[in-house]
Amino acid sequence: MSRLPRRILEKIPFPMPCLWLVMLVFGLLLGACSPILPPQVDEATPQTTRTRAVLPTLIPTAAPQPEQTATPDALDDLRGLEIRLLHPWTGSLAAALENAVRDFNQGNEWGIRVRAESSGSSMVLAQRMENSPSAEPIADLIIAPSENLLFWHAHGNRIRPLNDFLLDPRWGLSEARRADYPLAFWQQDQAEGQQLGIPALRTARVFFYNLSWASELGFSRPPETLDEFRQHACTAARANNTDRTGSNDGTGGWMVDTDGWTIYAWLKSFGLNNPLRGEPVRLSFNHPQTLQAGEFLRGMVDEGCAFFGRIPPEEAFATRRALYFSASLLDIPVLTATLQRLGSQDVWMALPFPVSDRPVVVVGGLSYGILRSQPERELAAWLFIRWMTQPEVQAALLQSGGGLPLGAASANLAQEDMRQKYPAWGTALQWIPIAQPLPVSGEWRFARFILEDAFWQALQYYVPPEQIPTVLNQIDPTLREVVERHTGQARP
Structure with a gap:
């Protein structure tokens, strides 16, 4: 076996096995392999019910509840306690977090002090987490991608479930505040009825679409279906x-983006219901929709669209070499600055992924998680997280970092400023009620890079x-090998 291409290896913050992709391509060119169609999977299960904008219940009633952890009754157990927060943020978002930490340190009634430290990125934070012994936690609480929290809980039991804190009559969140979070945001941090994290930042993968240029090309409205997406792209390319x-020959349509998040949204556009299968539940992309998406996107490349x-x-x-491109809502400030720098006066907007019946919006992001330690330190970490759930604090982070509001209350506080600075941001608010989460599995931290490289090769x-x-049939075997090597556990 060969190794993953360096461009992919550099993105993965953990040891990787010798894998298949480079040699596979050359094997294909030599005709060494014959096509293997994905096995037929029963897709009769109805499409996952779209989530509502409110949270009806915290945890499914049939799910097991974690054991209650005793919380200190005496304030002396907390007074003067210093805890550590490790986060990945830099720039204005890190500054907004530091402001929230300062306000908490100055105002909390227990005298708790939080010391915040930036790792510089989520990948560096993951490396520190996985290179440290479980008996020596790197911090008391962390801000990390949801899939990392899920993985560290399943492998090492290092993440402290939050059910009892959330529902505690003294320390918990009110029902109104819990209900303010969209359900899809909560779901990303749940495992077997346990809430492992609290949303800190959420965003969506979207298309940015040039309305002005599309109008000149003869289109009166943005594309809504897969056929319309292709038609608009091909017209711009022609x-x-x-x-x-x-100098612009060979451009004009969709600028290819094979980020794993983008690819997963494409799979959902083609009707992928739930990639979690089996017992124990594991991620699988060996579905007809994977091949359908791959052939559709390859067709667009071959047609020049x-x-x-x-x-x-x-x-x-900005220079009309792409009618649209896919990226995160967090990229709106960068796009706005680029358009201004290059003098573009075009009107543009953000779009969900196209599909035949309804748009697809896949959300993901970072969450607050508590590392297991002593009860008083865990409670102090929770009290800081509770402080961070205040709409005023959430609004400040939203205005600094962008993304989606974590609830209606923070949206109301931030939307005037956000709409004024980034008009396209307001469009995304209407998608929150139909948002679907990224795969709720710790394996997503590996799968996203494998999806990315498989589709890059296929195109x-x-x-x-x-x-x-x-090529696409190798996604699941590769994922199994990566997970096995990383966890030391064989997978059937």
């Missing part, structure tokens, strides 16, 4: 290939289209 500017860019996508968008011109099933 326009660039036939104008008098040679999608292209691999050599400049940042924001610049391609390359030197991979014959008839060999695309072979």
Whole structure:
């Protein structure tokens, strides 16, 4: 076996096995492998019910509840206690967090002091977490991707479940505050009825679409279906290939993006219901929708309606080399600044992923988690998290970092400022009630990179289209190998 390409290895903050992808491609070119179609999976299960904007109950009633952990009754157990917070944020978002920490330190009635430290990125934080002995926690609480919290809970039992804190009559969150969070946001941090984290930041993968240019191309409204998405992209590509500017030939449609989050949203657009299967429940992408998405996107590339860019996508968008590109809502400030810098006056907007019946909006992000330690330290960490759930604090973080509001209360406080600075941001608010979470599994931390590389390979011109099933069929075996090597546990 060979190794994953360096561009993918550099993104993964943990040891990886020798894998398959580079040699697979050359094997395909030599005709060494024959197409293997994905096995037929029963897709009769109805589409997952769309989540509502409120939380009806904290935990499903049939789910097991964690054991109650005693909380100190005497304030002396907390007074003067110093706890450590490790987070990945930098820049304005880190500054907003520091302001919240300072206000908590100055105002909390117990005299608790929080000492915040930035790791610089979620990947570095994960490396520190996994390189430290479980008996020596790197912090009392962390801000990390939901899938990391789920993985560290399942492998090492290092994350402290929060059910008893949430529902405690003295220390917990009120029902009104819990209900203010969209259900999809809560779901990302749940495992077997246990709430392992509290949302800290949520965003969605979207398309940015040039309304002005589309209007000139003859389109009166944005695309809503897969066919319309292809039609708009192909029309833009033809326009660039036939104008008098040679430097934009080969551009114009969708600028290819194979980020794992983007690919998962495409799979949902093609009707993937639930990638979690089996007992024990594990991630699997061996579904017909995976091949359908791969063939659709490869078809767009082969037709010239999608292209691999050599400049940042924001610049391609600003110079009409891309009618649309996919990115995170967190990228709106970067896109806005790029358009201003390059003098573009085009009107643009954010779009959900296209689908035949309703749009697809896949959300994910970071959450607060408590590492297991002593009861008083866990309670102190929880009290700080509770402070961070205040709408005023959430609004300040939203205004600094962007993304989606964590509830209606924080949205009301921040939306005037956000709409004024980033008009396209307001469009995304209407999607929250139909938002779907990324796979609620610790395995997603590995799967996203494997999806990314498999689809990147499948879209390359030197991979014959008839060999695309072979490439995509390797996703699940590769995921199993990665998880097994990382956890030391064999998977059937």
